[in-house]
Amino acid sequence: xxxxxxxxxxxxxxDAPGMNAAVRAVVKSAIKGGADVYGIYNxxxxxxxxxxxxxxxxxxxxxxxxxxxxxxxxGTARCDAMLKPEGRRKAISTLVHYGIDRLICIGGxxxxxxxxxxxxxxxxxxKSLAEAGELPADSLKKHPFLSVIGLPGTIDNDLCGxxxxxxxxxxxxxxxxxxxxxxxxxxxxxxxxxxxxxxxHCGYLAVMTGLATGAEWVLIPEDPCPDGWEEKMYAALSKGxxxxxxxxxxxxxEGARDIHGKHISADYVQxxxxxxxxxxxxxxxxxxxxxxxxxxxDRNLGSLLGHEAVKYALQEKVxxxxxxxxxxxxxxxxxxxQAVEDTHKAQQACxxxxxDGALRLRSRSLADTYELFKIANATELKKTIPHPKCIxxxxxxxxxxxxxxxVRTVARLLIAQGHEVVKVxxxxxxxxxxxxxxxxxxxxxDSGLKKKIVDGDPRFEFLEWMSVTGWACEGxxxxxxxxxxxxxxxxxxxxxxxxxxxxxAIIVIGGWEAYECVNTLYKExxxxxxxxxxxxxxxxxIICVPASIDNNLPxxxxxxxxxxxxxxxxxxxxxxxxxxxxxxxxxxxxxxxAECGYLAQMSGLATGAEYVYLNEEPKNASxxxxxxxxxxxxxxxxxxxxxxxxxxxxSNYSTSVLEAIFETExxxxxxxxxxxxxxxxxxxxxxxxxxxxxxxxxxxxxxxxMKIFDTDGNTMGFVGLQPEGIKFFDFYDYDRMxxxxxxxxxxxxxxxxxxxxxxxxx
Numbered sequence: 001x002x003x004x005x006x007x008x009x010x011x012x013x014x015d016a017p018g019m020n021a022a023v024r025a026v027v028k029s030a031i032k033g034g035a036d037v038y039g040i041y042n043x044x045x046x047x048x049x050x051x052x053x054x055x056x057x058x059x060x061x062x063x064x065x066x067x068x069x070x071x072x073x074x075g076t077a078r079c080d081a082m083l084k085p086e087g088r089r090k091a092i093s094t095l096v097h098y099g100i101d102r103l104i105c106i107g108g109x110x111x112x113x114x115x116x117x118x119x120x121x122x123x124x125x126x127k128s129l130a131e132a133g134e135l136p137a138d139s140l141k142k143h144p145f146l147s148v149i150g151l152p153g154t155i156d157n158d159l160c161g162x163x164x165x166x167x168x169x170x171x172x173x174x175x176x177x178x179x180x181x182x183x184x185x186x187x188x189x190x191x192x193x194x195x196x197x198x199x200x201h202c203g204y205l206a207v208m209t210g211l212a213t214g215a216e217w218v219l220i221p222e223d224p225c226p227d228g229w230e231e232k233m234y235a236a237l238s239k240g241x242x243x244x245x246x247x248x249x250x251x252x253x254e255g256a257r258d259i260h261g262k263h264i265s266a267d268y269v270q271x272x273x274x275x276x277x278x279x280x281x282x283x284x285x286x287x288x289x290x291x292x293x294x295x296x297x298d299r300n301l302g303s304l305l306g307h308e309a310v311k312y313a314l315q316e317k318v319x320x321x322x323x324x325x326x327x328x329x330x331x332x333x334x335x336x337x338q339a340v341e342d343t344h345k346a347q348q349a350c351x352x353x354x355x356d357g358a359l360r361l362r363s364r365s366l367a368d369t370y371e372l373f374k375i376a377n378a379t380e381l382k383k384t385i386p387h388p389k390c391i392x393x394x395x396x397x398x399x400x401x402x403x404x405x406x407v408r409t410v411a412r413l414l415i416a417q418g419h420e421v422v423k424v425x426x427x428x429x430x431x432x433x434x435x436x437x438x439x440x441x442x443x444x445x446d447s448g449l450k451k452k453i454v455d456g457d458p459r460f461e462f463l464e465w466m467s468v469t470g471w472a473c474e475g476x477x478x479x480x481x482x483x484x485x486x487x488x489x490x491x492x493x494x495x496x497x498x499x500x501x502x503x504x505a506i507i508v509i510g511g512w513e514a515y516e517c518v519n520t521l522y523k524e525x526x527x528x529x530x531x532x533x534x535x536x537x538x539x540x541x542i543i544c545v546p547a548s549i550d551n552n553l554p555x556x557x558x559x560x561x562x563x564x565x566x567x568x569x570x571x572x573x574x575x576x577x578x579x580x581x582x583x584x585x586x587x588x589x590x591x592x593x594a595e596c597g598y599l600a601q602m603s604g605l606a607t608g609a610e611y612v613y614l615n616e617e618p619k620n621a622s623x624x625x626x627x628x629x630x631x632x633x634x635x636x637x638x639x640x641x642x643x644x645x646x647x648x649x650x651s652n653y654s655t656s657v658l659e660a661i662f663e664t665e666x667x668x669x670x671x672x673x674x675x676x677x678x679x680x681x682x683x684x685x686x687x688x689x690x691x692x693x694x695x696x697x698x699x700x701x702x703x704x705x706m707k708i709f710d711t712d713g714n715t716m717g718f719v720g721l722q723p724e725g726i727k728f729f730d731f732y733d734y735d736r737m738x739x740x741x742x743x744x745x746x747x748x749x750x751x752x753x754x755x756x757x758x759x760x761x762x
Contacts, residue, residue: 005035007313008055008100011072012043012079012111015290016153016167018298019072022106024063024608025306028761031060033314038100043107044079044114047091055098061638067299067608068574070170070292076107082114091118092125092146096135101143102313104306106166108154109343112336115148116321122146149309150323150336151302155290158202160342160361161334162325166305169297171198171289172208172688173567178285179213180473180685183247192237192248192273196266196284199253201347204366205289206253211373212691214408214472215249216240218373219256219264221350222358222366226259230272237278239379243466261351293574296566297689299606304331307757328723329557329749365725369692372699376412380465385418389504389709392460394424394431395481397511399682400547400561402690403477406509408468409698410545417706421463422503427482427510428517430459431494460501475564475685483513486520494521495538505541505708507701511548511559512743515718515734518542522716522731541708543701543728544718547694549682552596552744554737555729556720560697562598563689565681569603572677573644577607580642580673584635586662588674590647590655592681596744599681600648601751605758609644612758613651613658615742616751624653624661632669643670693721700726 009026011019023039030037039058040046046054066073081087095103095118105115122145129135152159157168175197182193195215197205203220210218217233219225237248250273256264266282273280294302308324308331321336342361349358359367375381391414393407411421424430471478486494498506508514521538546553549565569591576587589609593599597614604612611627613619627645634640645662647655655674662672686694700719708715716731729737739746 003099005102005314006038006099007035007102007104007310008038008040008095008098009058009074009104010040010043010046010106011074011076011153012105012107012114013076014108014154015071015076016155016165017070017170017290017292017294018166018302019106019153020066020069021294021299021302022151022153022166022306023072023074024066025303025761026104026310027058027063028060029307029310030313032760033310035314038098039074042075042077043111044082044091045077047094048079048081048087050094050097055094065608067303067606068293068570070294082117088118088121089125089129092122093129093134095146096126096129096139096143099143101145102147102149104149104151104309104313106151106153108152108156109159109340112150112323113340115150116336116340119146119148119321145317145319147313147317147319148321148336149312150321151305151309152323152325155205156199156202157204158199158343158346159323159325159339160346161323161339163328163363163365164301164326166298166302167290167294168204169301169689170292170295171205172212173295174289174292175205175209175285176212176688176691178283178288179209179215179249179251182283183213183249183473190246190279192250192278192280194250194252194266194269194273194280194282196252196254196282198289200255201350202255202362203253203370204362206251207366207370207373208688208692210251210377211369211695212472212688213249213251214377214470215251216377216379217250219250219252219269220370221253221255221257222346222362223370224257224259224350225264229258234273234276234278236379237273243379245466245469255350257351295687296570296602296606297563299570300602301326303605303761304757307760308333330723369696372695375416376409376695381416382465383416383418388419390420390422390502391705392422392424392498392503392506393463393479394428394506394508395477395479395510395547396428396484396508396514396517397481397548398483399477399481400511400549400559401475401564401682401684401686402560402694403481403509403547404471404474405686405691405694406545406547406560406698407479408471409695410507410509410702411463411468412465413699413702415463415465422460422501423463423479425459425461426480427484428508428514429482429484431497432490457501472691473685475683481510484517485513486517488524491521491524491538498538498540503540505543505705507543507545507705509545509547509560511546511550512552515544515553518544518716519731519734522734525716539714541705541714542716543705545697545701546718546720549599550593550596551598552594553720554734554745555718555722555727556697557723557749558693558721560690560694561682561686563693564684564687565592565599566602566606567687568681568684569599569677570606572675572680573603573607576675577642577644584641584670586631586643586645586666586670586672588645588647588655588658588662588672590649590674590676592677593648593650595650595742596748597648598748598750600646600651601754601758604644604646605754605761607644607646609646610762612646613653614648615650615652616748617755618652620652621661624658625665628662628665632666635670696726697721700728704728
């Protein structure tokens, strides 16, 4: 009889939120795949002292209910013994003793290097141990080599080859929440705060925090400061004060240094600013960045990569080490030592004098975000050009957290290039409502009219650089929005109103209604009249930026606001679960999304829900009854105390109907409650993910608009995040990319893979 595969899983190095989700995924996926899983406790220390509970078989029950926990249930510790040959010999002996020849290691580059060293020394060491009588003679035959699969678990996000690492998103949440809180108090006192964040060799947390919070200055290891940097920083802060800013934030990564290799501390920055007369204070966030419940993104990232790691572990033999990574929002695997060596190169580049060498080794997106930060968060940048354009910014559709950051970024990037920016209060409907007869009568496009007519309409107001200060962290929609759709009779009025106000282009930040309105304008732009003899085609560029908590827009895998809504949902569900302990209760939780199941699917995965009901995968009565029978068995025979069912608001059965079915068919084996989360999902301040996504999409929209201006074009299109980066799509492709009746994209990237993942982990 063939022995079952035995997989070891360990967490090592600094703990990172999301590690428990990865451990849970490894255990559940491996057991479902027919393998046994052994937890190695306290990192490599567990292999040195297996007799003290260092190695123990894990069951599904032991990893249930841990997905929302911070830290790691396996523990982690520094192990100096692994630096010595005898320590590695002991570790290999322990693994062979337990029959483990597949090792999944969750940690940073140091932890992964330790696992690779065990793999390299495996055959020679096992042979030596057998010859010495410390292992059975056939040990090497049974376990000819060690398969090592790494998972990147580090809040610094410093492993080269992966777009993101487990824990980084949660750490960014903690930092941004702290800086938001600091900002309110420092504004009251007109202070400057110097905030130190983690990142000995990587400035990811510092750069993303700076962009997300509207900080004035950022110091990172990858961009060593040139001589005289202190005066430049002070000049920028002073300029902000003179422009009316009551508060200033300097974000410094703990590994920041100058071009001579000298470390720059937060205390040094404070001392310099104090000598200049600033009321400067230091906040070192420290280990608070590692703590707390993991974000929705980290829970799902840990689950996805843990599941991916098991795929490799279950293969017959993996003779070289790999690390499961995220590339372009998809799981992938790359040679482990390639990732480690590239990471070490980036660390070395931080202390060299090569311009942006370390940034280029990290990732193109980090370098681009750093450049975006320097423009969008400057005190004021504005150049004069001979013929500035007038660009309107407008919303349409339901509000989505992160819209304000998009407006802020678009406005500042355009102003920095010398253009004029108009905010349209109240959404696209403002182009139709109360349009004056004078506007409707204007057919020609005379940009010389813009100042007079725009200034005379309270719904159309020019934005200045400082007028969007403080918008980065705010939820809602500062300039208002609307739910509207254009009828053919409206098109002439829209066109005439835009021309009369001298608007040269429009950037629309919004959801499904926004895209539908612009698509109507696109289709009608070449018609010659509306039945009354007036031409009404709108021949100016229009670009849409996706903002919808439903995440149901074509061309973009993530929409602004969806991450905030998802985190709101898991926060509510975590609280609901705690309320039901020992009550033998099933909660039916309804979430938004209309006919797109993204929020339901992702929140189900992130909360460990037993079942998720989607519009995309309709359930019939027979399916529901089977689910209820499984739950009854779990409550009665397996000791379950609480169960979660996530229901999309437009699934086959309403939540009320489901509640009635569950209550009738459970026969008293458990009780049932429903919770409709409602509009709380649209509220709150945007998460760090939504803020940085918003800024990046806004930047792409402005870049595309500049290209259109350079060619005197009138393209209508939309930007979106794709695996290869942010792309631009023409509205010519809009109809083929959407399911109109269901208000969702034809290609929902998450649907097939994440449905399977959720089923494998329940």
